[in-house]
Amino acid sequence: MNIFKWAEVCPETKNKILKRAEVDITEQMEIAKDVIAEVKEIGDSAVFKYTEKFDKALLTKETLKVTQEEIEQGFKNVEPEFRETLEFAANNIRKFHEKQMPESLWFTETVKGVMVGEQTNPISDVCIYVPRGKGSFPSVLLMLAIPAIVANVPKITVITPPNPEGNLDDAVLAAAKIAGVTEIYKVGGIQGVAAVAYGTETIPKCSKIIGPGNSFVTAAKRLLSGIIDIGSPAGPSEAIILSDGSVDPKKVALDFMIEAEHGPDSASLLVTHDEKLAEDVTKIVITQLEKLSPKRREFVQRSINNYGGIILTNSLEESIDFVNEYAPEHMEVMTKNPFDILPQIKNAGEILLGENAPISLANFVLGPNAILPTGAKAKTYSSVSVFDFLKRTSVGYVTEEGFDTVRDKVSIFARKEGFETHALAVEER
Ligand SMILES: NC(=O)c1ccc[n+]([C@@H]2O[C@H](COP(=O)([O-])OP(=O)(O)OC[C@H]3O[C@@H](n4cnc5c(N)ncnc54)[C@H](O)[C@@H]3O)[C@@H](O)[C@H]2O)c1
Ligand SMILES: N[C@H](CO)Cc1c[nH]c[nH+]1
Ligand SMILES: [Zn+2]
Secondary structure (H helix, E strand, O other): OOEEEHHHOOHHHHHHHHHHHHHOOHHHHHHHHHHHHHHHHHOHHHHHHHHHHHHOOOOOOOOOEOOHHHHHHHHHHOOHHHHHHHHHHHHHHHHHHHHHOOOOEEEEEEEOOEEEEEEEEEOOEEEEEOOOOOOOOHHHHHHHHHHHHHOOOOEEEEEOOOOOOOOOOHHHHHHHHHHOOOEEEOOOHHHHHHHHHHOOOOOOOOOEEEOOOOHHHHHHHHHOOOOOEOOOOOOOOEEEEEEOOOOOHHHHHHHHHHHHHHOOOOEEEEEEOOHHHHHHHHHHHHHHHOOOOHHHHHHHHHHHHHHOEEEEOOOHHHHHHHHHHHOOOEEEEEOOOHHHHHHHOOOOOEEEEOOOOOHHHHHHOOOOOOOOOOOOHHHOOOOOOHHHHEEEEEEEEEOHHHHHHHHHHHHHHHHHHOOHHHHHHHHOO
């Protein structure tokens, strides 16, 4: 276990921990450039070529789009218990996002006779990216499709990678049926992002793509950001558990390991000033690793070695400072009085309070969105929400009386800025 006494850590190590896996994707950008150029040029043929190369799946124009029968079959193939769990999660996610919806129109009177406000409309068409590879992500489909539906997006397209047999994940198809999305294409990675950015013979061009992905997906999004809105910066999952040593170390250790199992590029940190807790958690993690499959054990170990570990500070205040500097995607506050800590956390995608809210709850069923900004982007970005699927337009209405009140002010302003026709429009009216 990496244990870093934060006050004594060298600048290079500090930088590596704070930057995590998103530090350098130059290699992926190089690969992405060529794939994108080919998808732009030859459309579906390039999609098939690169899906064969990267996903080992052979697709054709007939099989690229998921049929209604495939969705129904996927739904039937999952156990009834899982269908019920999807329904349970979907209901909570829907409730949370319905509460989040703003008014479609509001007005306020700034000066007598001057009415200003905003009208909110859904984005006309959005592509949802559901990753597949290091995990199966029906939860991601729910987390993206439900707010899009609540926001009334008229056209929702889903892309997600196929397996080598050319099939989608039954669990994702079942989630699609429960969420109510039907337009799904079997493509992911760079070729998927490029396909919806430019449109191909089969795949529609979309205005926006939203959803988490690996470094290839991130590279493609960055390169295509001038062509398509690339949405929230959701990269490799990451988490901080903040503890003062007042909570059972077993619970701390269990939760510390959660997000590390996403992959070697994920980051999981325990931040504490309690040395005894650091020692206890280290021992428990070693025992817990034995319970994992070889794949997940390797991911947890590599993730902790690469970008994770325990940050040992000198005080709770210093721990909080670290959290705000790191700006984690997920975080748990496992302290004696978590509600006292809440207002002090300024930068985090999600804050879970107390010892009964492990990150897994929020990943799947709690209701808030689990697609969150990674790589310190929580300093300026928020979690995915209905606002990712909406846009606001300012509206103004002025009565004659209102116009008389503002006329001179506008004239003065326009003349000061040197805009003559702006001034004449109010002076000669
Ligand atoms: N931030 C969030 O909210 C959130 C939520 C869920 C998952 N995640 C993250 O999303 C990521 C999902 O990654 P994933 O790999 O499982 O699925 P993915 O769909 O992002 O990537 C799989 C695709 O990558 C492409 N690919 C793989 N190797 C390639 C190569 N060598 N060259 C070119 N393309 C290649 C393939 O086309 C493949 O279909 C993880 O890092 C996970 O931590 C983040
Ligand atoms: N932790 C992910 C977001 O970073 C969400 C997720 C889905 N499945 C498992 N985890
Ligand atoms: Zn997770």
